[in-house]
Amino acid sequence: MNNGINYQFTKIFDRSVIGVSILFTLSISLTSWAQLRLDSFKPGELWPDTDGKHINAHGGGFLYSNGTYYWYGEHKGKESSAQVGVRVYSSKDLYNWKNEGVALSVSHDSNSEIVPGCVIERPKVIFNEKTNTYVMWFHLELKGQGYAAAKTAVATSNNPVGPFKFLKSFRPNAGYWPVGFQKELKNKTYGKEYEKWWTPVWKQGLDEGMFVNRDLEKGQMSRDMTLYVDTDGKAYHIHASEENQTLHISELTDDFLDFTDRWARILPGGQNEAPAIFKEGKYYYLITSGLTGWEPNAARSFRATSIWGPWIALGNPAIGIESEVTFRSQSTYVLPVFGKPSAYIFMADRWNPKNHIDGRYIWLPITLTDDNRLIIEWMDEWNLDWFNKI
Numbered sequence: 516m517n518n519g520i521n522y523q524f525t526k527i528f529d530r531s532v533i534g535v536s537i538l539f540t541l542s543i544s545l546t547s548w549a550q551l552r553l554d555s556f557k558p559g560e561l562w563p564d565t566d567g568k569h570i571n572a573h574g575g576g577f578l579y580s581n582g583t584y585y586w587y588g589e590h591k592g593k594e595s596s597a598q599v600g601v602r603v604y605s606s607k608d609l610y611n612w613k614n615e616g617v618a619l620s621v622s623h624d625s626n627s628e629i630v631p632g633c634v635i636e637r638p639k640v641i642f643n644e645k646t647n648t649y650v651m652w653f654h655l656e657l658k659g660q661g662y663a664a665a666k667t668a669v670a671t672s673n674n675p676v677g678p679f680k681f682l683k684s685f686r687p688n689a690g691y692w693p694v695g696f697q698k699e700l701k702n703k704t705y706g707k708e709y710e711k712w713w714t715p716v717w718k719q720g721l722d723e724g725m726f727v728n729r730d731l732e733k734g735q736m737s738r739d740m741t742l743y744v745d746t747d748g749k750a751y752h753i754h755a756s757e758e759n760q761t762l763h764i765s766e767l768t769d770d771f772l773d774f775t776d777r778w779a780r781i782l783p784g785g786q787n788e789a790p791a792i793f794k795e796g797k798y799y800y801l802i803t804s805g806l807t808g809w810e811p812n813a814a815r816s817f818r819a820t821s822i823w824g825p826w827i828a829l830g831n832p833a834i835g836i837e838s839e840v841t842f843r844s845q846s847t848y849v850l851p852v853f854g855k856p857s858a859y860i861f862m863a864d865r866w867n868p869k870n871h872i873d874g875r876y877i878w879l880p881i882t883l884t885d886d887n888r889l890i891i892e893w894m895d896e897w898n899l900d901w902f903n904k905i
Protein backbone atom coordinates (compact mmCIF):
# COMPACT_ATOMS: atom_id res chain seq x y z
CA MET A 516 0.00 0.00 0.00
CA ASN A 517 2.70 2.36 1.10
CA ASN A 518 4.72 1.34 -1.85
CA GLY A 519 1.75 2.02 -4.02
CA ILE A 520 1.38 5.55 -2.65
CA ASN A 521 5.10 6.18 -2.99
CA TYR A 522 5.02 4.85 -6.49
CA GLN A 523 2.07 7.14 -7.34
CA PHE A 524 3.81 10.06 -5.69
CA THR A 525 7.05 9.37 -7.55
CA LYS A 526 5.11 9.16 -10.80
CA ILE A 527 3.34 12.45 -10.14
CA PHE A 528 6.60 14.03 -9.01
CA ASP A 529 8.42 12.76 -12.10
CA ARG A 530 5.67 14.01 -14.35
CA SER A 531 5.60 17.43 -12.79
CA VAL A 532 9.37 17.70 -12.99
CA ILE A 533 9.20 16.72 -16.65
CA GLY A 534 6.24 19.12 -17.13
CA VAL A 535 8.08 21.98 -15.48
CA SER A 536 11.22 21.37 -17.47
CA ILE A 537 9.24 21.15 -20.72
CA LEU A 538 7.45 24.38 -19.82
CA PHE A 539 10.77 25.97 -18.92
CA THR A 540 12.38 24.94 -22.20
CA LEU A 541 9.28 26.06 -24.09
CA SER A 542 9.20 29.44 -22.42
CA ILE A 543 12.94 29.91 -23.05
CA SER A 544 12.48 29.09 -26.73
CA LEU A 545 9.36 31.27 -27.01
CA THR A 546 11.21 34.12 -25.33
CA SER A 547 14.14 33.76 -27.66
CA TRP A 548 11.78 33.56 -30.63
CA ALA A 549 10.01 36.66 -29.34
CA GLN A 550 13.30 38.47 -28.96
CA LEU A 551 14.63 37.39 -32.30
CA ARG A 552 15.02 40.36 -34.58
CA LEU A 553 13.92 39.69 -38.10
CA ASP A 554 15.86 41.09 -41.01
CA SER A 555 14.05 39.64 -44.00
CA PHE A 556 10.62 38.85 -45.42
CA LYS A 557 9.65 35.19 -45.79
CA PRO A 558 6.45 35.25 -47.83
CA GLY A 559 3.90 32.64 -46.80
CA GLU A 560 5.60 31.64 -43.55
CA LEU A 561 4.34 32.34 -40.06
CA TRP A 562 5.28 35.93 -39.24
CA PRO A 563 5.90 36.41 -35.51
CA ASP A 564 5.28 39.86 -34.04
CA THR A 565 7.65 41.15 -31.34
CA ASP A 566 5.79 38.97 -28.79
CA GLY A 567 6.35 35.88 -30.92
CA LYS A 568 2.73 35.58 -32.10
CA HIS A 569 1.74 35.26 -35.76
CA ILE A 570 0.59 38.68 -36.97
CA ASN A 571 -3.21 38.93 -37.06
CA ALA A 572 -3.93 41.76 -39.52
CA HIS A 573 -5.48 40.39 -42.68
CA GLY A 574 -6.65 42.39 -45.70
CA GLY A 575 -4.16 44.96 -44.46
CA GLY A 576 -3.71 48.65 -45.02
CA PHE A 577 -0.57 50.68 -44.24
CA LEU A 578 0.26 54.15 -43.08
CA TYR A 579 3.67 55.76 -42.74
CA SER A 580 3.89 58.49 -40.13
CA ASN A 581 6.95 60.12 -38.50
CA GLY A 582 9.37 57.28 -39.11
CA THR A 583 6.91 54.53 -38.21
CA TYR A 584 4.87 52.21 -40.38
CA TYR A 585 1.44 51.15 -39.12
CA TRP A 586 -0.21 47.95 -40.31
CA TYR A 587 -3.99 47.82 -39.87
CA GLY A 588 -5.83 44.61 -40.60
CA GLU A 589 -8.72 42.31 -39.89
CA HIS A 590 -8.26 40.50 -36.59
CA LYS A 591 -9.46 37.01 -37.47
CA GLY A 592 -10.24 33.92 -35.42
CA LYS A 593 -10.97 30.52 -36.92
CA GLU A 594 -13.96 32.13 -38.62
CA SER A 595 -13.72 35.22 -40.74
CA SER A 596 -16.41 37.38 -39.11
CA ALA A 597 -15.35 40.27 -36.86
CA GLN A 598 -15.25 39.25 -33.20
CA VAL A 599 -12.57 41.71 -32.09
CA GLY A 600 -12.20 44.43 -34.73
CA VAL A 601 -9.27 46.01 -36.53
CA ARG A 602 -5.83 45.29 -35.10
CA VAL A 603 -2.83 47.59 -35.55
CA TYR A 604 0.91 46.88 -35.47
CA SER A 605 3.81 49.30 -35.71
CA SER A 606 7.29 48.93 -37.15
CA LYS A 607 10.32 51.03 -37.96
CA ASP A 608 11.86 48.57 -40.41
CA LEU A 609 8.91 46.63 -41.94
CA TYR A 610 10.28 43.29 -40.65
CA ASN A 611 9.61 43.57 -36.90
CA TRP A 612 6.06 44.45 -35.92
CA LYS A 613 4.83 45.37 -32.48
CA ASN A 614 1.24 44.59 -31.60
CA GLU A 615 -0.35 47.95 -30.69
CA GLY A 616 -3.71 46.42 -29.83
CA VAL A 617 -7.16 46.90 -31.27
CA ALA A 618 -7.45 50.12 -33.26
CA LEU A 619 -11.18 49.81 -33.89
CA SER A 620 -13.09 47.58 -31.55
CA VAL A 621 -16.40 45.84 -32.30
CA SER A 622 -19.14 47.26 -30.10
CA HIS A 623 -21.13 45.39 -27.47
CA ASP A 624 -23.99 47.85 -27.77
CA SER A 625 -26.60 45.82 -29.66
CA ASN A 626 -27.76 48.94 -31.54
CA SER A 627 -24.33 49.36 -33.12
CA GLU A 628 -23.65 48.32 -36.70
CA ILE A 629 -20.28 46.87 -35.75
CA VAL A 630 -21.36 44.21 -33.26
CA PRO A 631 -19.44 40.90 -33.02
CA GLY A 632 -20.42 38.74 -35.98
CA CYS A 633 -20.54 41.56 -38.50
CA VAL A 634 -17.97 41.59 -41.32
CA ILE A 635 -15.18 44.18 -41.18
CA GLU A 636 -12.80 43.84 -44.11
CA ARG A 637 -9.81 45.54 -45.70
CA PRO A 638 -9.44 48.48 -43.28
CA LYS A 639 -7.35 51.34 -44.68
CA VAL A 640 -6.15 54.42 -42.79
CA ILE A 641 -5.10 57.81 -44.13
CA PHE A 642 -4.06 60.96 -42.30
CA ASN A 643 -5.84 64.24 -42.87
CA GLU A 644 -3.39 67.11 -42.42
CA LYS A 645 -6.07 69.81 -42.32
CA THR A 646 -7.92 68.27 -39.39
CA ASN A 647 -4.98 66.39 -37.86
CA THR A 648 -7.10 63.24 -37.85
CA TYR A 649 -6.45 59.61 -38.74
CA VAL A 650 -9.31 58.41 -40.90
CA MET A 651 -10.14 54.72 -41.30
CA TRP A 652 -12.44 53.34 -43.98
CA PHE A 653 -13.44 49.71 -44.23
CA HIS A 654 -15.88 47.33 -45.89
CA LEU A 655 -18.81 46.60 -43.58
CA GLU A 656 -21.38 43.85 -43.79
CA LEU A 657 -24.11 43.78 -41.18
CA LYS A 658 -24.45 40.85 -38.82
CA GLY A 659 -26.63 38.05 -40.14
CA GLN A 660 -26.92 39.46 -43.64
CA GLY A 661 -24.04 37.70 -45.38
CA TYR A 662 -22.57 40.10 -47.93
CA ALA A 663 -25.88 41.75 -48.84
CA ALA A 664 -25.42 45.14 -47.13
CA ALA A 665 -22.31 46.02 -49.20
CA LYS A 666 -21.50 49.19 -47.25
CA THR A 667 -18.48 51.30 -46.64
CA ALA A 668 -17.82 52.70 -43.18
CA VAL A 669 -15.64 55.36 -41.59
CA ALA A 670 -14.01 55.82 -38.19
CA THR A 671 -11.58 58.42 -36.83
CA SER A 672 -8.88 58.82 -34.21
CA ASN A 673 -6.35 61.43 -33.08
CA ASN A 674 -3.78 58.71 -32.66
CA PRO A 675 -2.51 56.30 -35.34
CA VAL A 676 -2.96 53.32 -33.02
CA GLY A 677 -6.46 54.38 -32.01
CA PRO A 678 -8.86 53.96 -30.42
CA PHE A 679 -10.84 54.78 -33.55
CA LYS A 680 -14.41 55.95 -33.13
CA PHE A 681 -16.96 54.52 -35.55
CA LEU A 682 -18.82 57.35 -37.28
CA LYS A 683 -21.17 55.94 -39.90
CA SER A 684 -21.69 53.47 -42.71
CA PHE A 685 -23.48 53.92 -46.01
CA ARG A 686 -23.79 52.92 -49.62
CA PRO A 687 -21.91 55.46 -51.70
CA ASN A 688 -23.09 58.03 -54.19
CA ALA A 689 -26.86 57.75 -53.66
CA GLY A 690 -28.58 59.95 -56.23
CA TYR A 691 -25.43 60.74 -58.25
CA TRP A 692 -24.52 59.43 -61.69
CA PRO A 693 -20.89 58.63 -62.43
CA VAL A 694 -18.88 61.04 -64.59
CA GLY A 695 -19.39 60.50 -68.28
CA PHE A 696 -22.53 58.39 -67.88
CA GLN A 697 -24.48 58.55 -71.13
CA LYS A 698 -27.58 60.71 -70.85
CA GLU A 699 -29.81 58.33 -72.83
CA LEU A 700 -28.92 55.41 -70.51
CA LYS A 701 -30.13 57.29 -67.43
CA ASN A 702 -33.78 56.70 -68.29
CA LYS A 703 -33.40 53.22 -69.67
CA THR A 704 -35.58 50.51 -68.14
CA TYR A 705 -34.12 47.05 -67.99
CA GLY A 706 -36.72 44.37 -68.59
CA LYS A 707 -36.92 40.70 -67.66
CA GLU A 708 -34.50 39.69 -70.43
CA TYR A 709 -31.68 41.38 -68.44
CA GLU A 710 -32.29 39.41 -65.27
CA LYS A 711 -30.60 36.13 -66.15
CA TRP A 712 -26.91 36.37 -65.28
CA TRP A 713 -24.13 35.59 -67.74
CA THR A 714 -26.29 35.90 -70.86
CA PRO A 715 -25.04 38.24 -73.62
CA VAL A 716 -27.91 40.64 -72.97
CA TRP A 717 -27.14 40.68 -69.21
CA LYS A 718 -23.47 41.39 -70.01
CA GLN A 719 -24.43 44.23 -72.31
CA GLY A 720 -26.70 45.66 -69.57
CA LEU A 721 -23.92 45.30 -67.00
CA ASP A 722 -21.36 47.05 -69.19
CA GLU A 723 -23.62 49.99 -69.92
CA GLY A 724 -24.58 50.42 -66.27
CA MET A 725 -27.81 48.61 -65.44
CA PHE A 726 -26.66 48.02 -61.83
CA VAL A 727 -25.71 51.69 -61.47
CA ASN A 728 -29.23 52.45 -62.61
CA ARG A 729 -30.74 49.92 -60.20
CA ASP A 730 -28.82 51.27 -57.18
CA LEU A 731 -28.95 54.97 -58.01
CA GLU A 732 -31.43 55.93 -55.28
CA LYS A 733 -30.23 53.68 -52.44
CA GLY A 734 -26.53 54.10 -53.20
CA GLN A 735 -24.00 51.92 -54.98
CA MET A 736 -22.69 48.67 -53.50
CA SER A 737 -19.26 48.87 -51.83
CA ARG A 738 -17.32 45.71 -51.00
CA ASP A 739 -13.53 45.18 -51.39
CA MET A 740 -11.99 48.62 -51.06
CA THR A 741 -8.87 50.67 -50.75
CA LEU A 742 -7.95 54.33 -50.25
CA TYR A 743 -5.46 56.45 -52.09
CA VAL A 744 -4.12 59.93 -51.28
CA ASP A 745 -2.77 61.59 -54.39
CA THR A 746 0.26 63.86 -54.57
CA ASP A 747 -2.08 66.90 -54.59
CA GLY A 748 -3.60 65.79 -51.26
CA LYS A 749 -6.91 64.62 -52.74
CA ALA A 750 -8.13 61.28 -51.44
CA TYR A 751 -10.05 58.57 -53.24
CA HIS A 752 -12.06 55.53 -52.21
CA ILE A 753 -11.93 52.64 -54.68
CA HIS A 754 -14.35 49.79 -54.21
CA ALA A 755 -15.88 46.74 -55.87
CA SER A 756 -19.46 47.58 -56.82
CA GLU A 757 -22.27 46.48 -59.14
CA GLU A 758 -22.42 42.94 -57.66
CA ASN A 759 -18.59 42.93 -57.75
CA GLN A 760 -18.63 43.31 -61.52
CA THR A 761 -17.23 46.87 -61.71
CA LEU A 762 -14.86 48.96 -59.60
CA HIS A 763 -15.93 52.46 -58.61
CA ILE A 764 -13.65 55.31 -57.70
CA SER A 765 -15.01 58.15 -55.60
CA GLU A 766 -13.41 61.39 -54.51
CA LEU A 767 -13.43 62.04 -50.76
CA THR A 768 -14.26 65.40 -49.24
CA ASP A 769 -11.40 67.57 -47.97
CA ASP A 770 -11.75 66.17 -44.43
CA PHE A 771 -11.73 62.61 -45.87
CA LEU A 772 -14.92 61.83 -43.93
CA ASP A 773 -17.38 61.71 -46.80
CA PHE A 774 -17.79 61.29 -50.52
CA THR A 775 -18.16 64.25 -52.84
CA ASP A 776 -20.63 63.60 -55.63
CA ARG A 777 -17.78 62.95 -58.08
CA TRP A 778 -17.24 59.32 -58.98
CA ALA A 779 -16.48 57.09 -61.94
CA ARG A 780 -16.73 53.49 -63.04
CA ILE A 781 -13.39 51.77 -63.59
CA LEU A 782 -13.30 49.03 -66.23
CA PRO A 783 -17.08 48.45 -66.45
CA GLY A 784 -17.95 44.76 -66.29
CA GLY A 785 -14.27 43.93 -65.68
CA GLN A 786 -14.92 41.76 -62.59
CA ASN A 787 -12.11 43.16 -60.50
CA GLU A 788 -11.79 43.21 -56.74
CA ALA A 789 -9.07 43.49 -54.05
CA PRO A 790 -7.84 46.81 -55.52
CA ALA A 791 -4.35 48.08 -54.67
CA ILE A 792 -3.11 51.33 -56.21
CA PHE A 793 0.08 53.35 -56.39
CA LYS A 794 1.64 56.07 -58.51
CA GLU A 795 5.11 56.23 -60.04
CA GLY A 796 6.01 59.30 -62.09
CA LYS A 797 3.16 60.18 -64.38
CA TYR A 798 1.44 56.78 -64.12
CA TYR A 799 -1.10 55.36 -61.72
CA TYR A 800 -0.94 51.58 -61.39
CA LEU A 801 -3.74 49.38 -60.17
CA ILE A 802 -3.47 45.71 -59.18
CA THR A 803 -6.64 43.67 -58.69
CA SER A 804 -7.83 40.09 -58.50
CA GLY A 805 -10.66 38.29 -60.21
CA LEU A 806 -13.74 37.08 -58.36
CA THR A 807 -13.22 33.70 -56.69
CA GLY A 808 -13.86 34.55 -53.02
CA TRP A 809 -11.18 33.12 -50.72
CA GLU A 810 -9.75 31.02 -53.56
CA PRO A 811 -6.83 32.63 -55.36
CA ASN A 812 -6.86 33.55 -59.04
CA ALA A 813 -4.61 35.40 -61.48
CA ALA A 814 -3.94 39.03 -60.56
CA ARG A 815 -4.46 41.76 -63.10
CA SER A 816 -2.65 45.08 -63.50
CA PHE A 817 -3.60 48.34 -65.14
CA ARG A 818 -2.06 51.74 -65.87
CA ALA A 819 -3.54 55.19 -66.32
CA THR A 820 -2.35 58.77 -66.61
CA SER A 821 -5.44 60.06 -64.79
CA ILE A 822 -6.86 58.39 -61.72
CA TRP A 823 -10.26 58.67 -63.44
CA GLY A 824 -9.00 56.52 -66.28
CA PRO A 825 -9.00 55.26 -68.92
CA TRP A 826 -7.16 52.28 -67.43
CA ILE A 827 -5.08 50.19 -69.81
CA ALA A 828 -4.83 46.46 -69.06
CA LEU A 829 -1.24 45.25 -68.56
CA GLY A 830 -1.98 41.61 -67.75
CA ASN A 831 -1.00 39.46 -64.79
CA PRO A 832 2.00 41.06 -63.07
CA ALA A 833 2.94 37.76 -61.41
CA ILE A 834 5.35 35.55 -63.32
CA GLY A 835 6.77 32.07 -62.78
CA ILE A 836 5.51 29.13 -60.75
CA GLU A 837 1.99 29.62 -59.32
CA SER A 838 1.69 32.99 -61.02
CA GLU A 839 -1.69 31.86 -62.39
CA VAL A 840 -2.95 31.97 -58.78
CA THR A 841 -0.78 34.95 -57.72
CA PHE A 842 1.35 32.66 -55.54
CA ARG A 843 -1.89 31.54 -53.84
CA SER A 844 -2.71 35.05 -52.67
CA GLN A 845 -4.92 38.07 -53.29
CA SER A 846 -3.80 41.70 -53.37
CA THR A 847 -4.53 44.05 -50.51
CA TYR A 848 -2.09 46.97 -50.76
CA VAL A 849 0.98 48.35 -52.50
CA LEU A 850 3.36 50.06 -50.10
CA PRO A 851 5.86 52.68 -51.26
CA VAL A 852 8.97 52.13 -49.13
CA PHE A 853 9.85 55.41 -47.42
CA GLY A 854 13.13 56.94 -48.59
CA LYS A 855 13.69 54.47 -51.43
CA PRO A 856 12.72 55.80 -54.84
CA SER A 857 10.71 53.44 -57.07
CA ALA A 858 10.50 50.86 -54.26
CA TYR A 859 7.05 49.32 -53.99
CA ILE A 860 5.99 46.23 -52.08
CA PHE A 861 3.11 44.14 -53.36
CA MET A 862 1.16 42.95 -50.33
CA ALA A 863 -1.32 40.13 -50.50
CA ASP A 864 -3.20 37.65 -48.35
CA ARG A 865 -2.88 33.92 -48.64
CA TRP A 866 -6.28 33.19 -47.10
CA ASN A 867 -6.95 30.08 -45.06
CA PRO A 868 -10.74 29.75 -45.01
CA LYS A 869 -10.52 26.59 -42.82
CA ASN A 870 -8.69 28.53 -40.12
CA HIS A 871 -8.61 32.24 -40.90
CA ILE A 872 -6.24 33.18 -38.10
CA ASP A 873 -3.58 31.14 -39.91
CA GLY A 874 -3.85 33.26 -43.08
CA ARG A 875 -0.37 34.17 -44.37
CA TYR A 876 1.09 37.31 -45.87
CA ILE A 877 2.74 37.44 -49.25
CA TRP A 878 4.98 40.49 -49.61
CA LEU A 879 7.05 40.76 -52.76
CA PRO A 880 8.88 43.62 -54.47
CA ILE A 881 7.43 45.08 -57.66
CA THR A 882 9.65 45.50 -60.71
CA LEU A 883 8.72 48.42 -62.95
CA THR A 884 9.79 47.61 -66.48
CA ASP A 885 11.18 50.10 -69.00
CA ASP A 886 7.89 49.98 -70.87
CA ASN A 887 5.93 50.83 -67.70
CA ARG A 888 4.58 47.43 -66.79
CA LEU A 889 4.68 45.57 -63.50
CA ILE A 890 6.40 42.30 -62.68
CA ILE A 891 6.12 40.36 -59.44
CA GLU A 892 8.34 37.32 -58.93
CA TRP A 893 8.31 34.79 -56.13
CA MET A 894 11.12 34.78 -53.59
CA ASP A 895 11.35 32.48 -50.55
CA GLU A 896 13.19 35.20 -48.67
CA TRP A 897 14.25 38.76 -49.42
CA ASN A 898 14.95 42.08 -47.77
CA LEU A 899 14.84 45.77 -48.64
CA ASP A 900 18.37 45.68 -50.10
CA TRP A 901 16.70 44.09 -53.10
CA PHE A 902 15.64 47.61 -54.11
CA ASN A 903 19.25 48.82 -54.16
CA LYS A 904 19.79 46.70 -57.27
CA ILE A 905 17.19 48.52 -59.34
Ligand code: GAL
Pocket residue numbers: 574636637739788789806807808809845
Ligand atom coordinates in the same frame (compact mmCIF):
# COMPACT_ATOMS: atom_id res chain seq x y z
C1 GAL B 1 -12.84 37.89 -51.42
C2 GAL B 1 -12.57 39.27 -50.90
C3 GAL B 1 -12.34 39.17 -49.43
C4 GAL B 1 -13.60 38.57 -48.81
C5 GAL B 1 -13.93 37.25 -49.46
C6 GAL B 1 -15.23 36.68 -48.95
O1 GAL B 1 -13.00 37.87 -52.80
O2 GAL B 1 -11.48 39.82 -51.55
O3 GAL B 1 -12.03 40.44 -48.91
O4 GAL B 1 -14.65 39.47 -48.98
O5 GAL B 1 -14.02 37.40 -50.86
O6 GAL B 1 -15.58 35.53 -49.64
